[in-house]
Amino acid sequence: MSEAESNTTNAYDNVPPDIVQTALPFLSLEDIKNLSHTNKYFHKLLNYESSETLWHDLFHKAYGRPYSNDEPFQTKDSGELRTCGEVIMLQDFSSLSWQERFKVRTEQVKLYTWGCLKHGRLGYTANSNSHLSSNNLNSVGMRIKYGVNSPTMVPWFEESNSTDESAIVQVSSGGFAFQILTRSGKLYTTGSSFSGGHNGPGPKEGEHDYNPFREAVHDLETSFSRYRSIGITPGTFGVIPYGGTMHHGPTPTVGPHPNIYQDLEDMEKNAAQTIPGNSYIRRVFTRNCFDIFISDSHSFKVDKEKLDSIKFVAVSSGRSHFLALDENNNLYSWDSPDSDYGVRLSFKGLPSIDTNPIWKIGSGWDLNCIYVYKVGLIVWNKRDALKKGELASDVHYTIIPNTSDISGPGRVVDFACCQGDCVFFITNDRKILWVYSNGIVQQLRIPVEGEYVKVTVCFTILALFTNEKCYTIKIKNSKLDMSSLTELQLEESEDRIISLATGDYHTVALTSKGQIYTWGLESQLCGCLGLGSPESVIEEEHHGRWDSIRNMRVEQPTKVKLNDEYTCVAVCAGGWQSGALIMKR
Known part of the structure; x- marks a missing residue:
């Protein structure tokens, strides 16, 4: 040497x-x-x-x-x-x-969901999940099942031994579904609809992304000569070709014809990927993965390698939409009930993602917000409708002023999207809560103990984490009701809340010991609190009260108890449903 x-x-x-x-x-x-x-x-x-x-x-x-x-x-x-x-x-x-x-995190953590059963949003139905017991169902009589009242394991890759495929990195929840990200970079959604039929922060009302399927079907139908027999006079028939003119004479003999939609059906079949043994969880793709969105030939070919070419690293869900970021820092949006295929987003006027990457993504009730390196917080609730031949949609965005610092007291530490045009955020000074709404940035001084470390929000509740305590405060029309400021206290004083998720009217919290606490309104026997049957919660354990005939309200954070000891590493909440990544001990 x-x-x-x-x-x-x-x-x-x-x-x-x-x-x-x-x-x-x-x-x-x-x-x-x-x-x-x-x-x-x-x-x-x-x-x-x-x-x-x-x-x-x-x-x-x-x-x-x-x-x-x-x-x-x-x-x-x-x-x-x-x-x-x-x-x-x-x-x-x-x-x-x-x-x-x-090894423990990879092999033992499983997805549990509970709450409203509609449209398979929990990743299963009352009859499809062998892990679901009758005691965990809120129902009226034998036939009407409203919701699941206790965390229940979701059937998930039960026939697969691949940990890359089955290991869940993140679970997020919108108003009508869960989105699930695996270690392999694949993204899944539950149920029949992530949007519930509502438009998210996509094209403005009345505009729609170009749909090549509609054009392809029209071309198939007009190129195939179909005949209809109609009566003209007794004993005489005329035949009108589809889209053509009257033809007189004997009706031609029409025999079986090939299925003109076969290629389209084959494409849908080849692109339909569900969890082995569970048809209520399906994989989602982007438009860029399919030739029909790229070429003018209406090719129904599905390239399996192209389907796996995009690997996601993060997902964030709003009420009727979700965002996903891939490993190459491209951002995709699922924001319309018209299509299940994600649209790549483009931010004209911003520096290249190679020099100014996206560091964080977040979805709110009806808007999105991302943090871009040296640019700052970017918020939007509209984008251009895609035209024929386009693969990226231009976003109508606003940069929140004075959020571009990457060091010092002005550096953004955390942000949360509300609704309309409202974003709450905290910076490195840790003492002030900032709010952006309708083009104006304001600072809010709220009487809390300690310094801010995290902020979470839904359309009715803002949660504030300090290095000492956790608080909630009600929101109305993007304004905070200061009189509603509440310090959250747990049954076990030595434990503390470190993460929190909110649905429409309920809250799910995760503690430093991996325990789940819930509170709020459980609407229409949906079970979203996960505390058990309403009768047991109200009449036996005295944790809640009837808010109306089928609504249960629990005022204080109440611990979710399972049959076995457990550790939870993540929680999420949607409209009327909740989810968690749990390992049994």
């Missing part, structure tokens, strides 16, 4: 492990593997079988990169920056190595 090589090796040997760990997020798995073969020091530090440094980074890459505003840019706990899921895994599995935590 030369003196220069020896000096280089010694220099590498002196690189502290924390510096190596800081660099790991910027390296691919192949780069990490090559680095581990550089010398004995790096091999020991990055050994796949035993390295805590490597497995901590692998865990963070798979389950701790919060590209959606479910997590703030940074959450601080015990002196280290960690996501909520990492905080819980460290506390509940303190004796395990990072490799073992990775």
